């Protein structure tokens with residue numbers, strides 16, 4: 001494996017895609033081949049799974065939800081991420097399996113350990129080179145999200161306590177793996193955050 005795999009994580013509304021887009025521009029400016037992707041829905045099959053997870057009416061049982069997210073991820077890794085890394089690209093993904101561990105493991109029926117285990121199986125052990133965690137208070141993140149004016153999806157209709165528990169779960173993951181995670185205070189300006197992220201990525205690129 002020759003490429004570099006960078007994931008962006010954090011609760012809804014912290015600005016992951018803005019930061020991922022700016023990092024993509026920067027790396028392309030340095031002549032890196034960048035594959036920008038996302039979960040859920042980074043492949044055609046994944047788009048159908050995304051639809052089921054976020055926009056289908058009715059309840060989804062917790063284990064079914066965890067397996068649907070991990071099915072999306074298994075296909076994404078096998079057909080898009082691994083091939084891109086094999087050809088030396090930098091892969092930037094908006095969310096990866098830490099999202100499942102945090103969201104499905106926080107406040108729901110499943111433990112973080114079991115969600116991590118099924119996901120490690122799903123991706124056949126592929127860990128990111130770097131995971132950027134954008135950290136923000138759950139009520140602040142919700143306030144930012146509300147300004148976009150779009151209808152909330154099934155996950156976004158969850159209570160604020162669920163997002164705060166998810167945030168804490170992300171922070172726990174980061175403290176368990178301090179070498180892989182880079183935690184950024186998402187209350188800072190877009191430019192400040194991007195400068196910190198670029199400095200960290202430059203240290204990896206060498």
Ligand code: TYD
Nearest residue numbers: 012039040069095096099100103104155156
């Ligand atoms: P995302 O695509 O980031 O949201 P949006 O496009 O609406 O900004 O993610 C959709 C939702 O799915 C989000 O609430 C987080 C949730 N999610 C999980 O619960 N588990 C997962 O494994 C992933 C990847 C996302």
